[in-house]
Amino acid sequence: MATPRVFIARHGETEWSLSGQHTSFTDLPLTPNGERRVSATGRAMVGKDRLIDPRHLLKVYISPRHRARRTFDLLVGEDKCGTDRVVVDDRVQEWNYGDYEGLLTSQIRTLRKERGLDRDGKVWNIWHDGCENGESPEQITNRLDDIIAEIHDLQRTHQKSPRKDILVVAHGHILRAFAMRWVKKNINENPALLLEAGAIGVLSYEHNNIDEPAILLGGAFIVPDPNEEEEN
Secondary structure (H helix, E strand, O other): OOOOEEEEOOOOOOOOHHHHHOOOOOEEEEEEEHHHHHHHHHHHEEEEOOEEOHHHHEEEEEOOOOHOOOOOOHHHHHHHHHHHHHOHHHHHHOOOHHHHOOOHHHHHHHHHHOOOOOOOOOOOOHHHHOOOOOOOOHHHHHHHHHHHHHHHHHHHHHHOOOOOOOEEEHHHHHHHHHHHHHOOOHHHHHHOOOOOOOOOOEEEEEEOOOOOEEEOOOOOOOOOOOOHHHHO
């Protein structure tokens, strides 16, 4: 029996992801290159007997931002997994950057020093400090823990069903925080995790046990069952 998996897909490239500007509520489109790369990823990794098999998707959670919705359309599309399994969910929208929206990390650090927030060599780190007039690490933890508990319940209920995988299409910071909370780590620990624009990560469970969530560092190729192919 295959172990349930959770695929975390970051939206494709935008002008601000390319420049390094913090983007939460600003609704930017994908760049032409971002669209091409996500489409190529979909062709290579989504389909029967590929990394993401739409037949096995139990539910899809998508951030309400246009860049995430467009990424889902290019990557999978409702026609492949059905509209009844797709939900737009605020719990996976990007970390609200508040006053830091549109700024580079260097600009944020300069701004905080001007405001007297960082002194004596202290350097701003979102995982510890959060964002002024935006979200704190504690707020991020709370909303992610809520959706992760929901996913655990869904996969526990459908563990013996062929349809038990989950897809989350969202953003860079929130998905890295999601991975940390998936394995019950405090996001204040500053996760040394990277997820490129348009990339897909995989989470699962050790020993096929829902009570042992784990990060899947690598997986083997899926080889179609020849008997199944003959039947089809």
